[in-house]
Amino acid sequence: MEPKKISHEALKEEYFYMNHPSGLSIYVYPKKGYSSKYAIFGTNFGSINNTFKLKEQTSFTVVPDGIAHYLEHKLFESKQGDAFKLFSKTGANANAYTSFDKTAYLFSCTDNFEASLNILLDFVQSPYFTQENVEKERGIIAQEIKMYEDSPEWKSYINLLGALYQSHPVKLDIAGTVESISKITPEILYECYNTFYNLRNMALCIVGDVDYEKVFSLVDKKLEYSNPLEVTRFLPVEPHDVAKEFVSESFDIHSSIFNLGFKENMKVDSRLSTAESVYTDIILHHLSSPSCEMYKKLLEEEVINISSFSADHLEGPGYSSVVFSGESCNPQRAAEIIRNYVDKLAISGIDKETFERSKRAVYGKSMTVFNKVSDIANILMGFVFSGKNFFDYMDILDAASLEDLNSRLATELKSKYSALSVASPK
């Protein structure tokens, strides 16, 4: 089976894609001149997938919160031993992460790429969960959870999601709680593994100065046919209204940290289109830029500082929110300024000159993605799981119009659907 070449002339970039007979989507992205090679093997299974059922089952199974993350930790152990130990033979730098909507295993290296790729493909496909090794991990993960508990930034962010979302599991902490992980057993881990680590639910992205044909043939030997995916994921209907407009928690800190989120109305399990993401990125660039009147006002009133203020977009199956965050001596006032500006802008729209300038800036900033093999691989995987094409983004950005931007602005950001989370000093 021939891989398909996908290239972009203006960007001078290209990659190869193959839907392997096993069911796995494989992407190989050669980057000439780089000594680093990066491979990431991921599954479309994250912390939000805590309720699901298989075809033959009549009712949904609810698994403990934090299971996807626990599984990520445990998959490094195989009958052949610890995967880190195997990687130490090749010198690769291996790691893994779990997010709201995916779990990914990765390594970067400069030498022995093929040997490392074999290790990656092997260990992700060979689960080995025992009573003993699952137990051993509980203390380690409990300490990871406690490390996050001591981060007011993270807690304020998670509290915001709890305020924005009434029922969507994006409101739950990715790693779960010390209490929820106490219920995790080898049996539940196997059940999740067998359900979601089906090659049809997974993707492999490889970026670096590699020979794509060699890579495809090497990968081919490691894959076996996967049965059709027969899982139904349950995601609740999420109303547009926020759960709470304000939430606060106190910490042993000096100044307040705020997260102000604007929630978009999303259909169950739906994702934004590439165009919607492009327009969100242009809007967010404008709103977080010091060239914006809102930023000027926030600084003049001294309710933000430049080193901590930022805006981000969180998006996944059934959720999309824009989040402003930073340190502030007066989070309520900062939130008021942002809400007022956003509501006004939704009516007036962005002017032509600002639009052209912001669009050009987003283009320039997006190009930095192509500088690093790790960035390309991770972003590519994100595009794969959301069913989008990587290079489309740049073309849609290039063709972006002011009219479409302003209509996106009018639907996406409304203070009526916003919530404020504050981590405050004791």
Next chain:
Amino acid sequence: MNSNQIIRESLSQGVNFTYIPDSKFKTTLISFSMFTPLCEKDVSKNALLPGLLSHSCKKYPTLNSISTKLEELYGASVFTSLSKLGESQVVSLYAVGLNSAFAHENSNNIVDLNSLLCEMLFNPSVEEESFKLENVNQEKRQLIEDIESEINDKKAYARRRCEEVMCENESFGISIHGTVEGAKKLDGQEAYKAWKKLLSSSHIEIMVIGTAACSKIVSEFKNRLSKIKRENITSCNTQIIKKAEEIKEIEENMEVSQSKLVMGLRTEIAAPHSDTTALLVMNALFGGTAQSKLFLNVREKLSLCYYCSSRYNKHKGVMFIESGVEKDNVEKAKKEIMQQLKEIKIGNFTDLELEETKLFLSQGVKSTNDSLSALNSWYVSQAFSEEIKSPRDIIEEINNIKREKVIEVANKITLDTVYLLSAKNQKEEA
């Protein structure tokens, strides 16, 4: 890419310019770093400069106008850092912009960006030998907030406190942002003098990495520097304390759910000593990788923590070990950490472990060439080196390190300070 392509020249007394051409990147990085001795008298003034210089200049007097200009330059960014290199305070400004080949309507994108950076550095918003009052007040407020919020990140806070306690009588113990009291006292005239002094007498490293019309950039810097009388250039004199005399133990309490343990050690070996690479290898074997002694024992074997690692600062000749553990397990963790150090000192590691560690390290070093920021730090951190080494040179050194050498350098290490940020005791009422 290899090191013989690097162009390096002196633009003025104590000003080094380095160009690393590399067409694989789509953007170009320009950095301007000023090195000055870290001292209490100057630390706060210098800490105010990154903001004062990068948020306003004569040509673009407001942050709003600078930001508009950067957007026109295809979303270029200018950012700053304050850091320590040994006992130097390093004030840096960086500019990153899209290569002209991709900037369809501006064939001079990088040269224009460099001009903006030069305006910020050499032509700031000053009048009558003072920075503008409103700018000074805005930057002071933000510097104070930055210092006060250091406590928000408990891991970083514990790390900094350990450095402070361990090096209380050395410049290294001075916090890079200075103190709130120091920041409060600052005014426009003092900041002006500090800016003048940095430009005239700090050691300066200018880096350009990527694809740029190098000659235009060089001539712009030369032209700007020619108007400055460069004199009394400061050098870097870092005090190296070879051995810890006694172990300092400090415990502080806060409302945390996990205790943060940081241990500071003296290694006796600091740049330009030829054994710094041996210590780099020793550190990786001890606590620098997911196969290191600390990771395998403190985390994997005893399940005491999520993170336990060590890092070696070759410019100061010190090592720091950090871990997040339950309060009740602190003693157990400390004991195991010291036991693992002892294991290395007595040579209790296999040749295979050593070879694997070297393989891992050398791959990390090799990948320096694939990142603009990694390349920049690699060369800027050699500001005071007699001989500039490329990643390839260091890989060769790593490969030549023998087990005897690792044992030898490990045996020079002594524990100096144990810092613990622990939870307030809640059991007292029970």
